[in-house]
Amino acid sequence: MAETKKGPKRDLFPGTPTPSSPRRPGRRVYMVSGGVTKFAKAHPTMDFRLMCKRAFDLAKADVPNLTNAMIDGSRVSYFSDHFSRQLKAASMVQDYLGLNPRGSVRIEWGGATGGECFQAAYEAVASGRMDCCLAVGYETMSRVPTWKGNEFIALASDTNFDFPLGGFYTGYYALMVNRHIYEYVRRRKFAHVKDEREAQRLAVEYGTRIMAKVSVKNHRNALDNPYAQYPKAIDVEGVLHSEMVSYPLTREQICTMSDGAAAVFLCSEERAKELTDAPVQVTGVGCGTDTMRLADRPFGKVLLTPKEKAEEYADLPYPGVHSFRAGRAAGLEAYRHAGIEDPNRELDFIELHDAYSSSEIQTYEDLGLCKYGEGYDFVERGDPFLKGVDYGFEVPRAGAIPVNPSGGLIACGHPVGATGLMQAVFAFWQLEGSIGKHFGSGRLQIPNARRGAIHSHAGTGSAVTVSILEARP
Amino acid sequence: MSRAPLTKSRKFTEVQQRLSSEGAAIFVDREGKEALYVLSPYRIDYVHSYAEDSPFFLGLAEHRLRGSRCTGCAYVYGTPRGHCQFCGEPTEWVDLPLSGKVHSWTTCHFGSEAFLKETPYNLVLVEFEGVNSLLFSRLKDCGEKDIYVGMPVEARFAPEPKFSITDVWFVPATKK
Ligand SMILES: [Zn+2]
Numbered sequence: 038m039a040e041t042k043k044g045p046k047r048d049l050f051p052g053t054p055t056p057s058s059p060r061r062p063g064r065r066v067y068m069v070s071g072g073v074t075k076f077a078k079a080h081p082t083m084d085f086r087l088m089c090k091r092a093f094d095l096a097k098a099d100v101p102n103l104t105n106a107m108i109d110g111s112r113v114s115y116f117s118d119h120f121s122r123q124l125k126a127a128s129m130v131q132d133y134l135g136l137n138p139r140g141s142v143r144i145e146w147g148g149a150t151g152g153e154c155f156q157a158a159y160e161a162v163a164s165g166r167m168d169c170c171l172a173v174g175y176e177t178m179s180r181v182p183t184w185k186g187n188e189f190i191a192l193a194s195d196t197n198f199d200f201p202l203g204g205f206y207t208g209y210y211a212l213m214v215n216r217h218i219y220e221y222v223r224r225r226k227f228a229h230v231k232d233e234r235e236a237q238r239l240a241v242e243y244g245t246r247i248m249a250k251v252s253v254k255n256h257r258n259a260l261d262n263p264y265a266q267y268p269k270a271i272d273v274e275g276v277l278h279s280e281m282v283s284y285p286l287t288r289e290q291i292c293t294m295s296d297g298a299a300a301v302f303l304c305s306e307e308r309a310k311e312l313t314d315a316p317v318q319v320t321g322v323g324c325g326t327d328t329m330r331l332a333d334r335p336f337g338k339v340l341l342t343p344k345e346k347a348e349e350y351a352d353l354p355y356p357g358v359h360s361f362r363a364g365r366a367a368g369l370e371a372y373r374h375a376g377i378e379d380p381n382r383e384l385d386f387i388e389l390h391d392a393y394s395s396s397e398i399q400t401y402e403d404l405g406l407c408k409y410g411e412g413y414d415f416v417e418r419g420d421p422f423l424k425g426v427d428y429g430f431e432v433p434r435a436g437a438i439p440v441n442p443s444g445g446l447i448a449c450g451h452p453v454g455a456t457g458l459m460q461a462v463f464a465f466w467q468l469e470g471s472i473g474k475h476f477g478s479g480r481l482q483i484p485n486a487r488r489g490a491i492h493s494h495a496g497t498g499s500a501v502t503v504s505i506l507e508a509r510p
Numbered sequence: 511m512s513r514a515p516l517t518k519s520r521k522f523t524e525v526q527q528r529l530s531s532e533g534a535a536i537f538v539d540r541e542g543k544e545a546l547y548v549l550s551p552y553r554i555d556y557v558h559s560y561a562e563d564s565p566f567f568l569g570l571a572e573h574r575l576r577g578s579r580c581t582g583c584a585y586v587y588g589t590p591r592g593h594c595q596f597c598g599e600p601t602e603w604v605d606l607p608l609s610g611k612v613h614s615w616t617t618c619h620f621g622s623e624a625f626l627k628e629t630p631y632n633l634v635l636v637e638f639e640g641v642n643s644l645l646f647s648r649l650k651d652c653g654e655k656d657i658y659v660g661m662p663v664e665a666r667f668a669p670e671p672k673f674s675i676t677d678v679w680f681v682p683a684t685k686k
């Protein structure tokens with residue numbers, strides 16, 4: 038380990054240069070519209086082309102001045118060829134939408150496929166190559182049995198060293214959060230307990246109760262989101278006593294496989310002005326990466342936010358397997374681009390890739406919403422909860438910075454190629470103030486939402502994107 | 511030419527059952543819309559090369575656990591890799607200790623289809639004295655209640671190698 042005598046000193050391996058962005062910002066990019074299908078366990082009567090068409094038509098309906106002739110091209114995202122055994126499926130989407138012979142390319146980047154697709158479309162416009170680019174993504178995961186689907190997903194781990202051991206993503210995340218709990222709960226809150234096993238048992242009990250609150254938050258937020266797959270008025274006990282999948286993650290803390298599609302239009306300033314009075318500017322994009330294998334993650338120094346000091350983390354080997362360095366790098370890059378110094382104060386909400394309740398808490402820290410180690414307290418204080426939603430427990434600081442007002446992946450579902458774009462659509466509706474119109478109830482509308490972030494996450498944290506969206510009335 | 515009419519069902523599980531016996535079936539959704547399902551099998555044997563990782567897997571067959579050390583900065587990898595992720599220099603093979611500690615762990619009660627029949631099983635990341643990075647493995651001969659971070663463990667090797675990462679696993683250490 039890093040602290041052993043024989044190995045090299047930790048200082049030798051800073052590992053990660055500070056991200057600098059953007060070197061040249063390019064043109065301003067605006068989102069003018071978005072659409073999503075309902076996310077569902079299966080859409081038997083729609084294939085991926087029709088799902089994409091539905092999302093595309095919904096997005097177009099909100100900008101009546103947008104004609105097909107104005108669309109310069111597309112970026113199409115889906116994660117796995119295994120799920121439908123149709124290679125080159127993105128071409129079939131482009132084809133079905135009637136966008137030939139314009140430019141298009143398929144985007145794939147694991148769980149962050151949708152987030153990458155959004156940024157690829159951003160780049161097409163920022164570079165001046167297009168004035169209007171469609172980002173559209175989907176996944177049809179219902180075509181294979183659930184556990185086979187899990188196997189396909191687990192093939193996104195090293196097939197020499199990781200997959201044959203029992204490749205299972207919930208297992209990987211359970212293992213990561215066990216270390217997170219050890220690092221921050223056992224070592225801090227239960228430092229006084231001498232017996233190691235007892236201390237760790239208490240720490241896991243403490244940590245999982247708080248993780249369960251994240252699941253309750255996302256399931257209950259989704260009660261007012263008609264696009265969500267699993268809205269549910271569940272409580273903490275219900276989450277904790279659902280089936281144990283991989284210790285300590287129970288079924289209600291894990292997102293499901295879904296069918297669904299989402300579409301987004303990104304435009305240059307002039308084109309956006311022709312289409313809408315209320316465009317939303319994409320003011321920051323960031324992307325970070327880390328090793329494919331968890332076993333290769335370094336034990337170096339924390340990548341600091343402007344508010345943090347190196348001394349605070351003198352004893353913290355980073356990122357290890359407890360934190361997502363890719364998420365921190367993506368956040369820092371996007372914040373710098375958008376001119377954000379204090380995300381907690383300067384963001385009004387975040388749509389965050391909560392594939393697991395645990396990874397939502399880990400990500401609060403990566404995104405600098407709180408310091409490393411304070412993710413559990415952040416939940417206890419109530420910061421990421423919505424005002425005016427009944428969670429069944431006290432949330433003193435509700436509304437401080439709502440995370441996953443839509444219900445996130447845990448409650449909306451996770452049709453991988455669509456997920457990151459779904460976040461952009463929900464964020465856009467928040468910033469446009471149109472949640473009431475689109476959800477049929479304004480209960481999830483964050484009052485005066487001006488700036489939001491979307492966060493898309495791949496593998497065991499091997500790639501993460503963060504994009505910042507701002508209302509420009 | 512004629513065949514019996516396809517089964518129509520509003521229950522997806524029923525459609526699935528029919529598929530395996532009849533090859534096709536019709537799912538009817540709540541609005542009465544129909545979707546024709548067919549079975550579409552897919553199977554392939556890959557000719558997979560371990561390439562530069564081969565010495566590791568051959569080592570397992572000799573009951574040796576091999577990591578690698580960077581010839582540039584001396585970083586020692588608990589999971590071998592040909593070139594260093596920090597300085598890009600080539601690595602050389604080193605023998606790892608056969609005992610270490612649990613860095614983190616979980617017990618899987620479900621798994622991918624390929625491993626469902628093995629549940630529950632324990633996954634561990636193992637840390638070794640004098641080694642900078644970790645090794646991913648299974649922990650056997652103990653249950654969820656016994657495992658903790660920092661637990662001493664030692665390696666065991668398959669008597670009949672299958673040339674897979676599963677040729678090595680760990681068990682609770684016998685000596686303190
Ligand atoms: Zn090196």
